[in-house]
Amino acid sequence: MSERRQPIVAVLGHVDHGKTSLLDHVRSLGEQGRSSVMDREAGGITQHIGATEVPSEILNDLCAPLLGGKTFDSPGLLFIDTPGHHSFSSLRARGGSLADIAILIVDVMEGCRPQTRESLRILKQSKTPFVVAGNKVDRLHGWQCKEGRSMAISMRDQTKEVQGLFDQKYWELVGQFAEEGFNLERYERIKDFTKEIAMVPVSAREGEGIQDLLAVVIGLAERYLADQLTDVDGSGEATVLEMKEERGLGKTLDLILHRGSIRKGDEIVLVGDRGGISTHVKGLFSPRGMSEMRDAGDRWDNAETAYAAAGIKISAPSLDGVLVGTTLRVVSSDEERRAALEAANEEANLSIDLDEEGVCIKSDTVGGLEALAKELREIGVPIRDASIGKVSRRDVRSAEASTDPLNRLILAFSTEILEEAEEEVASSEAGVKHIGSDIIYRILEEREEWVEARKSELEEERRELVVYPGRIMLLPDHTFRISKPAVVGVRVLGGRIHIGQGLLKDGVKVGRIKSIRSGQESLKEAKQGAEVAISVDGVTVGRQIDEGDVLLVDIPESHARKLRKMEMTSMEKDVYEELLAVHRKDDHFWGR
Numbered sequence: 001m002s003e004r005r006q007p008i009v010a011v012l013g014h015v016d017h018g019k020t021s022l023l024d025h026v027r028s029l030g031e032q033g034r035s036s037v038m039d040r041e042a043g044g045i046t047q048h049i050g051a052t053e054v055p056s057e058i059l060n061d062l063c064a065p066l067l068g069g070k071t072f073d074s075p076g077l078l079f080i081d082t083p084g085h086h087s088f089s090s091l092r093a094r095g096g097s098l099a100d101i102a103i104l105i106v107d108v109m110e111g112c113r114p115q116t117r118e119s120l121r122i123l124k125q126s127k128t129p130f131v132v133a134g135n136k137v138d139r140l141h142g143w144q145c146k147e148g149r150s151m152a153i154s155m156r157d158q159t160k161e162v163q164g165l166f167d168q169k170y171w172e173l174v175g176q177f178a179e180e181g182f183n184l185e186r187y188e189r190i191k192d193f194t195k196e197i198a199m200v201p202v203s204a205r206e207g208e209g210i211q212d213l214l215a216v217v218i219g220l221a222e223r224y225l226a227d228q229l230t231d232v233d234g235s236g237e238a239t240v241l242e243m244k245e246e247r248g249l250g251k252t253l254d255l256i257l258h259r260g261s262i263r264k265g266d267e268i269v270l271v272g273d274r275g276g277i278s279t280h281v282k283g284l285f286s287p288r289g290m291s292e293m294r295d296a297g298d299r300w301d302n303a304e305t306a307y308a309a310a311g312i313k314i315s316a317p318s319l320d321g322v323l324v325g326t327t328l329r330v331v332s333s334d335e336e337r338r339a340a341l342e343a344a345n346e347e348a349n350l351s352i353d354l355d356e357e358g359v360c361i362k363s364d365t366v367g368g369l370e371a372l373a374k375e376l377r378e379i380g381v382p383i384r385d386a387s388i389g390k391v392s393r394r395d396v397r398s399a400e401a402s403t404d405p406l407n408r409l410i411l412a413f414s415t416e417i418l419e420e421a422e423e424e425v426a427s428s429e430a431g432v433k434h435i436g437s438d439i440i441y442r443i444l445e446e447r448e449e450w451v452e453a454r455k456s457e458l459e460e461e462r463r464e465l466v467v468y469p470g471r472i473m474l475l476p477d478h479t480f481r482i483s484k485p486a487v488v489g490v491r492v493l494g495g496r497i498h499i500g501q502g503l504l505k506d507g508v509k510v511g512r513i514k515s516i517r518s519g520q521e522s523l524k525e526a527k528q529g530a531e532v533a534i535s536v537d538g539v540t541v542g543r544q545i546d547e548g549d550v551l552l553v554d555i556p557e558s559h560a561r562k563l564r565k566m567e568m569t570s571m572e573k574d575v576y577e578e579l580l581a582v583h584r585k586d587d588h589f590w591g592r
Helices: 019-032 056-067 114-126 151-157 160-179 210-224 334-348 366-378 393-400 419-426 440-465 557-563 570-583
Strands: 008-013 046-048 051-055 076-080 101-107 130-135 184-186 197-201 237-246 250-259 261-263 267-272 275-280 283-287 300-302 305-307 310-315 327-331 359-363 383-388 409-413 433-437 470-481 486-498 502-505 508-518 521-523 525-527 531-537 550-553
Touching (some): 008 019, 008 114, 019 101, 019 130, 076 210, 114 440, 160 184, 160 197, 197 210, 275 334, 359 393, 366 440, 393 409, 433 440, 470 531
Parallel strands (some): 008 076
Antiparallel strands (some): 237 327, 250 310, 261 305, 267 275, 283 300
16 A cells, blocks of 8 residues: 555536546556456556546656656546536535646637636635646647647647747737636746646647646646645545445445545445434445446446545445535544534535525535535625525425515526426416526526516516606697697607606696507507607697697606606606606605
8 A cells, every 4th residue: 555645636627628538538548558448457547436547657657758757656646537517616525625636628729718717716716736738739720739749849849830829829828817816837937836827738639748737737746735645544534426326236325535545344424414424334346447437237346445545436324315525434433433423414514604585506515505605605696595406396485485586596506406396487476597507607697697687577567567757849740630639749858658647838737648659559658769649638739738848747646756766767867856846846745
């Protein structure tokens, strides 16, 4: 057993920027070191559940030209490769990130995209050191690729025109990273990795520059993570990635063991939805060879012991209610059990401050829920209810109970909505909305769009119920009938006019609007700038009103009170103030 464990490496990046291509290339390294995919000889690559391990033998061989005779001290690198619906922010270990180090993949042709920026925020929050892989350099016009070639050599072999194109994209990236508070620098020019973020140009698809990327990751891990990589002794700690039902085993947990060791028969403490759960490891399994991790079946080997860092599967009694994304702790004494149960109870109590009024949030993991809550807090969105699991009817009813219609929202990160809950949302008279995604920034974007649309709807609903003030001018040569009712052409100078509104001339009532027409079309209202024909009861053109007159469109006193609390245009406000002044000559408290 080595005295160091391998660093755990997370790979992040925007959709389609090359995360899958990089992980595929990492997996292919193992095939070069073995004659058979199922062979588990030393020097071969082992794919753990939710992770891919590259042993130091392969790394030392691949990166030898760049390591200057040095060798990698740790047993290898363990790449976290979780299912798509798990975000990096969901994976925690002892309050921090499960990953020791991260690779952020950025397409050099596209630069920082929304998910890149989200990844940067998460890396900053979790204080995880990272390296930037500037991927898809092969898409630069004229770039000559050679599989397995070091990027240091490749850059020298490119034409000056291609190097110029690369520099242009590189400096654009430097600017984008500076906006997020990071100093980006080409990897071969860095003197202090604690002050600058290394950018390694790569082509994950063509396999160029991968050795440079791995050498930088190794170098960072060896230099700055030495202390945490010696954390191999003592009781095991793991992060729960997934809970599955396996034929013949019942409920099982897929784990990343990030500290110590775990043995068959060990007592473990898990985090359940109601607090700590104490149980025993009944079965311990590690994946066989290069078998596909996501599949069940017979591609698992029984194991007696597993050491950090590794991807493993366990079976145990009493796994109901275990929360994904939480910590498994191995205990070997009453004192350790008490401490572990206390820590599990604390982890089960979500550290999310709730408000009396706000939105409802859901996630499949504790880390995911906390990540979503943190982002919402930063933009000032209150949270009324937060829980783990699929969106249920109870969540819909909770959202319906919000007094503010703009908070009748269920925001679900990386979790599904149950069919009956979906039906209830569709038939909700309170206007409940469900927004779900595997990407937090998409949830925030969709919420913003929905809030804007909902505000407009609510405003329209209020406007339909409230009569607004207006100012009109009778157009010259547009009198179509002088009385019973008078029909005249008018221009709406400000505000709006509704059917049924009274008209004022110099503060005196002069009839009521009976109808509004534009050509052959009958209208309920006309807004500022419109020229329409109106019929007016109770007036005769040439007596009470004349062409060229400017009239105020009156409002009932009860509506004047409502309007005070509503948004009006500056012109509507002017007319409103003028109407208040007219009415308050006779009644000082009118409209108050």
